[in-house]
Amino acid sequence: MIIEISKKFPIILAGIYLHIPFCKQACSYCDFHFSTNLSRKADVVAAMVMEIALQKDFFDEKTILQTIYFGGGTPSILxxxxxxxxFEAIYFHFPVAEDAEITLEANPDNMHEANLQAWRSLGINRLSVGIQSFRQDDMKWMRRSHSVTQARQCVQDARKAGFDKLSLDLIFGGPNLSLAAWRENLESLLAFQPEHISLYALTIEEKTILHNWVQKEKLEPASDEVYQQQFLLAHELMTAAGYEHYEVSNFARPGYRSRHNSSYWKGLPYLGIGPSAHSYDGQQRSWNISNNFKYMQSLQQGQPATAEREELSLKDRYHEHIMTGLRRVEGIDLAEIKALFNIDMQKNFASELEGLLRRKQMWMQGNRLGFEPEGWIISDEIISRFFID
Ligand code: SF4
Incomplete structure (x- = not known):
C-alpha cells in the first residue's frame, strides 16, 4: 500500500527502524545487540511481524513513513x-511515502547477485555497506566476516544490480593505522564514488573482544592526536572531492544525505522494531528488551517487548537538542534554544564560548553556533560543558 503524500492535511513525517539481531560472527570492537546463533532467526522475524502489528497506532494518524531502515546486527543475513x-507487515499497518528512503545495512559477504536482485525487487533503494577497511591486516583484528576482495567486489556488484544510493563505512583510529595507510583507505573509498560515506572513530567498548585485548596489552589504542589527525585528513580529502561533511561522522554528495539519520538528528519521531530497538514518539523514549528469547516470549504472549520508557524532562530535551543539533554542520539556533528552553547560552556560557571561538573550535554566525572540524572530533567533551544541572 504505497500512498501519495496529500497536500490537504498536515503530514507528519516519521521513520521506522528494524533491528535484526543476528551476525555471522562477532566483530572484535562491536557492542551492539546481536547473536551468532542463527537457529532462532525465523522466530525472531515472526515476533517482529507481531510487534509491527502491535505498534500500528504508535504514530499520529496523519503520519507517513518517509524512511524504513534495516539495521543491526546484520540485516543482509535475512x-x-x-x-x-x-515489508508486508509494514505496508499493511503504516502508510509509506511513495519516495520513501528504504535502507538495508549490508555486509560485503552477503552482497551476491541473487541477494542484490531480491533486495531491489523488495523496494530497497539504498544500501549502507560495512566495508570498514580496505586493508587485510585490519580485517584480521576487526574479525570481520568478509575479505578485502569481497569489499571491493561488492560495490561493483551493487552498481551492476542498479543501486544508485550507496553508503560506505570505514573505521579510523584502529591499531597500527598510520596516517599514510588511512589516506590510502580513503582514496580507495573515493575511487568508488559512493553517494554517502560514514567514517567512524574506533571506540573501545567494555565487554568487547577488543577491550579484552587492550586490557591484556595485546593491542594499543590510538592516541587522541592520531584520532584528530585522521579525522582532519578525512575532512580535507572528502570535502576536496565534493562531499558535504554534513554530520560529524557523515559525508554526502549534494542531495544524498541520509534522510533516516537526519530525522533522528532533527528530533522527528521514529518507531524501533526488534530486540533492543529504541523508539521516540515526540514525548517519550522507550527501548525494547535486549534479549532475543525474552523478546519473542513477550510478543508471543501478545505483550509489547518494551524494557523501559522515559518521559523527557525539559532539561533532557535541552541536552538532547544541543547534542543532536551540534552533530550537524548547520549547528544550533541560539534564539530557538532561548525560546524553547529559556536558556540563554551566550550569557550562561559566555567565557566558555569565547575560548572555543578564539581557538577556532566553534563558529558563530548570527544566532547559529556550530563546530569547526578541529572541534568536532572532540565534540562530545565540549558539548558536555553546555549541560545544565
Ligand atoms: S557485523 Fe556489525 S553488528 Fe555484527 S558484530 Fe560486526 S559490527 Fe557488530
Missing amino acids: SEAELRQL
Missing part, C-alpha cells in the same frame, strides 16, 4: 522471504 514478511 532471507528474501524473511525480509518480505517484514
Whole structure:
C-alpha cells in the first residue's frame, strides 16, 4: 500500500527502524545487540511481524513513513522471504511515502547477485555497506566476516544490480593505522564514488573482544592526536572531492544525505522494531528488551517487548537538542534554544564560548553556533560543558 503524500492535511513525517539481531560472527570492537546463533532467526522475524502489528497506532494518524531502515546486527543475513514478511507487515499497518528512503545495512559477504536482485525487487533503494577497511591486516583484528576482495567486489556488484544510493563505512583510529595507510583507505573509498560515506572513530567498548585485548596489552589504542589527525585528513580529502561533511561522522554528495539519520538528528519521531530497538514518539523514549528469547516470549504472549520508557524532562530535551543539533554542520539556533528552553547560552556560557571561538573550535554566525572540524572530533567533551544541572 504505497500512498501519495496529500497536500490537504498536515503530514507528519516519521521513520521506522528494524533491528535484526543476528551476525555471522562477532566483530572484535562491536557492542551492539546481536547473536551468532542463527537457529532462532525465523522466530525472531515472526515476533517482529507481531510487534509491527502491535505498534500500528504508535504514530499520529496523519503520519507517513518517509524512511524504513534495516539495521543491526546484520540485516543482509535475512532471507528474501524473511525480509518480505517484514515489508508486508509494514505496508499493511503504516502508510509509506511513495519516495520513501528504504535502507538495508549490508555486509560485503552477503552482497551476491541473487541477494542484490531480491533486495531491489523488495523496494530497497539504498544500501549502507560495512566495508570498514580496505586493508587485510585490519580485517584480521576487526574479525570481520568478509575479505578485502569481497569489499571491493561488492560495490561493483551493487552498481551492476542498479543501486544508485550507496553508503560506505570505514573505521579510523584502529591499531597500527598510520596516517599514510588511512589516506590510502580513503582514496580507495573515493575511487568508488559512493553517494554517502560514514567514517567512524574506533571506540573501545567494555565487554568487547577488543577491550579484552587492550586490557591484556595485546593491542594499543590510538592516541587522541592520531584520532584528530585522521579525522582532519578525512575532512580535507572528502570535502576536496565534493562531499558535504554534513554530520560529524557523515559525508554526502549534494542531495544524498541520509534522510533516516537526519530525522533522528532533527528530533522527528521514529518507531524501533526488534530486540533492543529504541523508539521516540515526540514525548517519550522507550527501548525494547535486549534479549532475543525474552523478546519473542513477550510478543508471543501478545505483550509489547518494551524494557523501559522515559518521559523527557525539559532539561533532557535541552541536552538532547544541543547534542543532536551540534552533530550537524548547520549547528544550533541560539534564539530557538532561548525560546524553547529559556536558556540563554551566550550569557550562561559566555567565557566558555569565547575560548572555543578564539581557538577556532566553534563558529558563530548570527544566532547559529556550530563546530569547526578541529572541534568536532572532540565534540562530545565540549558539548558536555553546555549541560545544565
Ligand atoms: S557485523 Fe556489525 S553488528 Fe555484527 S558484530 Fe560486526 S559490527 Fe557488530
